[in-house]
Amino acid sequence: MLDISSLSRSYVGRLVVDDVTFRVEPGRLTGFVGANGAGKTTTMRMILGVLAPSAGEVRWNGRPITTAQRRRFGYMPEERGLYPRMKVRDQLVFLARLHGISRDDASRRSLELLEHFDLADRADDVLDTLSLGNQQRVQIAASLVHRPDALVLDEPFSGLDPVAVDAMAALLATEAGDKPLLFSSHQLDLVERLCDDLVILSQGKVVAAGAVDDLRGRGPDRYRVVLDGGDAAWIRDLRGIDVRDVDGGTALVDLDGLSASELLAAVVAREPVRELSPVRQPLSAIFREVIR
Amino acid sequence: MSTVTHEPTTVTDDVRGAWRVVAEREITTRVREKSYVYSALVMIVGVVATVVLTSLLGGRPTDYTVAVTDPASAAIVSGASDVVDRTDEGSSAKPREVASAAAAEQAVRDGDVDAALVVTDDGYEVVGDDEIDPTLSAALSTVASASALQTNAEQQDIDLEQLRSGSTVAERLLDPESDDAGSRQLVAFVFLILFYVTAVTFGMSIAQSVVQEKESRIVEILAAAVPIRAMLWGKIAGNTVLALAQIVVLAVAGIAAMVAVGETELLSAVGPAVGWYVVFFVLGFVALAGLWAVAGSLASRQEDLGSTTMPGQVILFAPYLIAVVAGEGVKTVVSMLPVVSAMLMPSRMAEGGVPMWQVVLALVVNVLGAVLIVRFAARLYERTLMRTERKIGFGEALRLSD
Numbered sequence: 001m002l003d004i005s006s007l008s009r010s011y012v013g014r015l016v017v018d019d020v021t022f023r024v025e026p027g028r029l030t031g032f033v034g035a036n037g038a039g040k041t042t043t044m045r046m047i048l049g050v051l052a053p054s055a056g057e058v059r060w061n062g063r064p065i066t067t068a069q070r071r072r073f074g075y076m077p078e079e080r081g082l083y084p085r086m087k088v089r090d091q092l093v094f095l096a097r098l099h100g101i102s103r104d105d106a107s108r109r110s111l112e113l114l115e116h117f118d119l120a121d122r123a124d125d126v127l128d129t130l131s132l133g134n135q136q137r138v139q140i141a142a143s144l145v146h147r148p149d150a151l152v153l154d155e156p157f158s159g160l161d162p163v164a165v166d167a168m169a170a171l172l173a174t175e176a177g178d179k180p181l182l183f184s185s186h187q188l189d190l191v192e193r194l195c196d197d198l199v200i201l202s203q204g205k206v207v208a209a210g211a212v213d214d215l216r217g218r219g220p221d222r223y224r225v226v227l228d229g230g231d232a233a234w235i236r237d238l239r240g241i242d243v244r245d246v247d248g249g250t251a252l253v254d255l256d257g258l259s260a261s262e263l264l265a266a267v268v269a270r271e272p273v274r275e276l277s278p279v280r281q282p283l284s285a286i287f288r289e290v291i292r
Numbered sequence: 293m294s295t296v297t298h299e300p301t302t303v304t305d306d307v308r309g310a311w312r313v314v315a316e317r318e319i320t321t322r323v324r325e326k327s328y329v330y331s332a333l334v335m336i337v338g339v340v341a342t343v344v345l346t347s348l349l350g351g352r353p354t355d356y357t358v359a360v361t362d363p364a365s366a367a368i369v370s371g372a373s374d375v376v377d378r379t380d381e382g383s384s385a386k387p388r389e390v391a392s393a394a395a396a397e398q399a400v401r402d403g404d405v406d407a408a409l410v411v412t413d414d415g416y417e418v419v420g421d422d423e424i425d426p427t428l429s430a431a432l433s434t435v436a437s438a439s440a441l442q443t444n445a446e447q448q449d450i451d452l453e454q455l456r457s458g459s460t461v462a463e464r465l466l467d468p469e470s471d472d473a474g475s476r477q478l479v480a481f482v483f484l485i486l487f488y489v490t491a492v493t494f495g496m497s498i499a500q501s502v503v504q505e506k507e508s509r510i511v512e513i514l515a516a517a518v519p520i521r522a523m524l525w526g527k528i529a530g531n532t533v534l535a536l537a538q539i540v541v542l543a544v545a546g547i548a549a550m551v552a553v554g555e556t557e558l559l560s561a562v563g564p565a566v567g568w569y570v571v572f573f574v575l576g577f578v579a580l581a582g583l584w585a586v587a588g589s590l591a592s593r594q595e596d597l598g599s600t601t602m603p604g605q606v607i608l609f610a611p612y613l614i615a616v617v618a619g620e621g622v623k624t625v626v627s628m629l630p631v632v633s634a635m636l637m638p639s640r641m642a643e644g645g646v647p648m649w650q651v652v653l654a655l656v657v658n659v660l661g662a663v664l665i666v667r668f669a670a671r672l673y674e675r676t677l678m679r680t681e682r683k684i685g686f687g688e689a690l691r692l693s694d
Contacts, residue, residue: 045512048516049515049516050512050516050678067519070516071518073516075512075513075516075517077509077512077513077516079509079512080509081508081509081510081511081512081513082508082510083505083508086321094317095513095517097313098310098313098314098518099517100310142513143513
């Protein structure tokens, strides 16, 4: 398990990561979200040791992380990069060997990943000659080639078409297995769909962290009420609820003391009800709320 | 798409070995480049051509001019022309009359004539500057003694001793110290050029390799995989091996060419210097390799290399200039300083007459210098490698904190 413990980093006197603490559990996909400039990339670079923290530390299985352990991490930086004039397979084998894997094993594993991405026939082509989408696939392969103990991926879905996003999501789920996996993304719907845990960063600080379900549960219980009649304005008169919005016969209410069945009873007492349904708060709503 | 299996992976935790993987990539990528192969071939051809040409030029027909002071000597020179032609086909010798023996010597010193034939009390003397062509000397001796014997025999009817008197021809060199100085200087100069070209070629190769990784942003993946220093050691090791290989190949090609054309005398004179040259080259190159890597890490794009590699270029070019223009004293001192000694000491040794203590001192200073410079460079490299956004100046890099 990967613990980020009170990490801070300042650039020329400005604190860009401020006392960030969270945990990446093994076997759970952890999403890392935040506005541009919130400090996600800086945090990830500190986790990998590419950037030294001004304060705080990264812990691996409860102990301060060592260089050797970091070497077993898989990393996909925000700024993609490989050797443009090197053959795809050579490139992957080189990176795997840098991570300490034997040449034979590296070679086998590289081909395996290229096959997975349907790129086996391009193994001996120079990276430059591949399409951008395929280069992105090689980039992902590069972060997986040494069978890492943990994965840190900065915006792994950016630049992928919907089909590639699905393939990537499936691969990550397989590859992560029982390992900790942290990835950042701007696509909240995607994060919502994939992640088990979530860390929300705002202006260098963690403003929310935990299981996605728990985070959602934090908000008020919201229900949609649809009446048979054309005007639901009278619902505002009810006590124990907070009416968010009324639009014709439809009202959006947050429970504030009343239970769902009590609400139903109160409404039915006055007018026939066509629908009463809980409204799941989209992640984007939680996100907007916490970074406000 | 097939599924990716999870086989057990063999992993070594030995981070220290990572530099070897980096070095290996440096070497394999470079030797696959056509430009590398071609430039190496051109240099080998250049070395062999230099040796062969030097040898050929030494053996081509020569028209000798010999200063004389009287008609009798002039006649001897004219007679010697046939002998010279017999020894070395197409060659000839012709006399040039001058006023006195002193004037004849002056003409030799000035290089106006190849030698002077001067009358002495007991015969003749062939006077040369730093050397006398053996062909010419032999021819003059033969003709002069024959003519003297003939004259003596005609004038007197005396015994053999008298017959021989006045027929001795002695050689006298005005500068007997440097016998094959010309060839030695040429070899020294070729060393200098080869060091310069090889050091710049592989130095630039280090800088380019570093900036390429910054430019393509792969540097972040590399830095996450291995310590930054391991990347530096790998680059230095890989390129030093390449540069050393090239130097050894060039040295072997040069020696082979000397043997092939029969320049064994020159070979025995410069042979040990060639050995030292390789030793000094490695030390000098390693010391400077750190600075080349820093030049790469200061740049953010290939175009920045022009300015960031300037210090390295100057350090390499300075001894080249010194070797060409500076006096003996300056050369002696500079040939014992780190890095630059790698160029100057072997070329001084090829010229000959360097005391052993100076060689040892230069070696020690070089090793110390290499250690200090590489350590200093490693610090700058670590500080600047991950700053990919723009070019950084040397001064700014020195002020940066880790």
